[in-house]
Amino acid sequence: MESMGEVLRKMKSPSFMKRSQDIEKELLQDPLVQELVRQHPELDASALRLNLSKLFQYTRERHHCEACPGLERCPNDFQGHYSKLEVTESLGQSAQMIERKVPCSLQVSKLQQDQIRKRIRSFYVDERALNEGYHEVEIMGKDRMRAPAVNQVFRYIREVKENGLSSKGLYLYGSFGTGKTFLMSYLLHELAISGYSGVIVYMPEFVEDLKSMLQDNQKLKESVELMKNCDLLIFDDIGAENLNPWVRDHVMGAILNYRMNRKPTFYTSNYGLDGLEKHLSFTNKDGEEGYKGQRLMDRISPFVDVVHLHGENQRGDKGAR
Numbered sequence: 572m573e574s575m576g577e578v579l580r581k582m583k584s585p586s587f588m589k590r591s592q593d594i595e596k597e598l599l600q601d602p603l604v605q606e607l608v609r610q611h612p613e614l615d616a617s618a619l620r621l622n623l624s625k626l627f628q629y630t631r632e633r634h635h636c637e638a639c640p641g642l643e644r645c646p647n648d649f650q651g652h653y654s655k656l657e658v659t660e661s662l663g664q665s666a667q668m669i670e671r672k673v674p675c676s677l678q679v680s681k682l683q684q685d686q687i688r689k690r691i692r693s694f695y696v697d698e699r700a701l702n703e704g705y706h707e708v709e710i711m712g713k714d715r716m717r718a719p720a721v722n723q724v725f726r727y728i729r730e731v732k733e734n735g736l737s738s739k740g741l742y743l744y745g746s747f748g749t750g751k752t753f754l755m756s757y758l759l760h761e762l763a764i765s766g767y768s769g770v771i772v773y774m775p776e777f778v779e780d781l782k783s784m785l786q787d788n789q790k791l792k793e794s795v796e797l798m799k800n801c802d803l804l805i806f807d808d809i810g811a812e813n814l815n816p817w818v819r820d821h822v823m824g825a826i827l828n829y830r831m832n833r834k835p836t837f838y839t840s841n842y843g844l845d846g847l848e849k850h851l852s853f854t855n856k857d858g859e860e861g862y863k864g865q866r867l868m869d870r871i872s873p874f875v876d877v878v879h880l881h882g883e884n885q886r887g888d889k890g891a892r
Contacts, residue, residue: 690768775808851863
């Protein structure tokens, strides 16, 4: 390892001095530095020399951005950020150069997407339905039979963005594989962009998991409170669950009783409302209980607009759209 004395002697050598001068000259002739000087004529030669390290970092990172290899492979010191130089001038003092780290457009986009994801909670729903990209033309063009229902979902999103939330949600029903979950995930995603929080619950697995929550009152309470208070709640594939009286009367009933007249609840189902009422009226434990099914339906039917989704079975196609 070289001693400090040897390093200092090399720094004084003619070859080292010439190399340093060449680097400085090349740096000061960089178009980015030239543009900075044009914008700030108060930057004289002395100020530039005093800030060579900042200028080097500034040009280096900006050139990296010009040949951006993507956010994950960002070569800058602070991933997803580049150096920005600000020039200030005080009375009686030479111009001062201040360096700040600024997020690039890719980093800003990532942070925005992260914030959107934080607003959405899912219970047992395939995360791919929530994380993949959405394109309105693709949604509309996938199956023209879906157009009336898709337009109604688009209209709901537009009205919420313009006027805010109402207490009325949507009841989206149709055959297997027509894209009901995908459309509701799209609605959730679009309104999360506008700042609304949302929860989507896959009912068959949620009902099964509730049995284990009987031994964990805290988890049960937290889950129910989350569903009560989120801006948008979606019960996905309601009617496919193996219902029991406790889930229907004490969990679903409590959630919907709180939300009605407050916040919108959404549903996807293979049943129309009449079919859903029959399903809710029957449990394996107590058999037929029409009045209890009707009581829950009184917390559903008046608070939804019914949307019949026609279309072909897209299962097996990309995303089961």
